[in-house]
Amino acid sequence: MRWDEIDNLPCSIARSLSVVGDRWTLLVLRESFLGVRRFEEFQQRLGMARHRLSDRLNRLVEHEVLRKVPYQDKPPRHEYRLTEKGLDLYPVILGLVRWGDRWMDQGRGPPVVYRHQTCGQMTRPGQNCSHCGAELKAREVTPMAGPGLDRHPALKQTLARAPGRAGGAKKAAS
Numbered sequence: 001m002r003w004d005e006i007d008n009l010p011c012s013i014a015r016s017l018s019v020v021g022d023r024w025t026l027l028v029l030r031e032s033f034l035g036v037r038r039f040e041e042f043q044q045r046l047g048m049a050r051h052r053l054s055d056r057l058n059r060l061v062e063h064e065v066l067r068k069v070p071y072q073d074k075p076p077r078h079e080y081r082l083t084e085k086g087l088d089l090y091p092v093i094l095g096l097v098r099w100g101d102r103w104m105d106q107g108r109g110p111p112v113v114y115r116h117q118t119c120g121q122m123t124r125p126g127q128n129c130s131h132c133g134a135e136l137k138a139r140e141v142t143p144m145a146g147p148g149l150d151r152h153p154a155l156k157q158t159l160a161r162a163p164g165r166a167g168g169a170k171k172a173a174s
Contacts, residue, residue: 019063025056034162037079090138094125109147
């Protein structure tokens, strides 16, 4: 079976992977959850080739994970914002974060830590707050620099502007 036919399998994992199943797409989603919306900022943060980034963004728009929203007329410019369907991927992203923090931290600790805004406590990445037990939603979690975030000034700057931060974006999507 060819990769571009995987969405025809009678398997929810395979169909999901047909949309979000490559590393660049997952990194685009990570940046979206950190409040990145514009093509140039995605490209700067990820170091992706323009054609590859354009392909991933268009695929996410086509599958209604992101939506294109104009922010400038001349020349035409768009932002990419998470949809409800995209926001539903937050537990998937947090699951990958949790696995990476446990198995791939190289002894430095997590690069990003999370505060659950609803209860005000730090939480481990997952589906529910490790302090109060409430479901973690993208708009209710503040990502912050963790002990493993050394030598990454660009990510520190993004986290300083991340949704939920004073002076940062107010929402992960709107």
